[in-house]
Amino acid sequence: MDSRHVSTGREYRRKERRRRRRKKVFAPVFELLVLGALGFIGYRYFCHRDRLEIAENIEIPEWIDVQYIDEGNPSRTGWRLDGVNNIVIHYVGNPGTTAQQNRDYYNHEDSNVCSHFVVGLDGGIILCVPLYERSAASNHRNHDTISIEVCHPDESGKFTDASYASLVKLTDWLLHEFDMKPQDVIRHYDVTGKECPMYYVKNPEAWEKFKEEL
Secondary structure (H helix, E strand, O other): OOHHHHHHHHHHHHHHHHHHHHHHHHHHHHHHHHHHHHHHHHHHHHHHHHHHHHHHHOOOOOOOEEOOOOOOOOOOOOOEOOOOOEEEEEEOOOOOOOHHHHHHHHOOOOOOOEOOEEEOOOOOEEEOOOOOEOOEOOHHHHHHEEEEEEOOOOOOOOOOHHHHHHHHHHHHHHHHHOOOOHHHEEEOHHHHOOOOOHHHHHOHHHHHHHHHOO
C-alpha cells in the first residue's frame, strides 16, 4: 500500500477523534446555555404573569385616594400592561399645581397623558389608572412600568417634605406588593434622557439617597 495513503488515513482518523472530543465538550455547554436561556425566559414570563395577577387583585390601602380617570379618554386607553418590571418616578413639570389639578387634567378629553399615581404637595396620593392598565407617562416603557408623578412647588423640581415622605411610603408599598427591589425604581430620565424628575437628574446624589431610603 502506498505510504501516502496510510499517512492520509492516520491523519483523517486523528482529525475525526479530535472532532468527536470537541463535540463531547461543547455539546453539553451548548445545551446548558440553551436551557439557561429558556429558563430565564420562562422566569420572566411567569414573573410578568404573577405581577399582573397581583395588580389585578391588589388591595389599595385607605391612604391612597382612588379616582380613576374616565375610560375612553385619550389618556386612558384601557390597554393592559405586559408586565411590571420597573417603577418610574416623574415630576409634573408644572410648579405649584396640586395632585387633584393634575388628575383632573389627565381626565380632560384633550389630554393624552396620565400616570398611575400623582403625589400632591401636601402628601396626598391619587390613583388615576388601575395598576394592571398602561399609563401614558414613560414613552416606550408604558407597557411594563408603573408611573408615579410628584408635584413640586417651584421650578427647581424639588419635592416638599410631605410629598417626599409620601413618595417613599408609596414606593415602599409597591416594592413590597410586587416583590421588587430598590434597583427596580428608575427615573423617567433613565428611559428617555428627559430631565425628569428634574431635581433628581441635576442632583444624582439625592436620587441615590432616595433609593437608599427604600
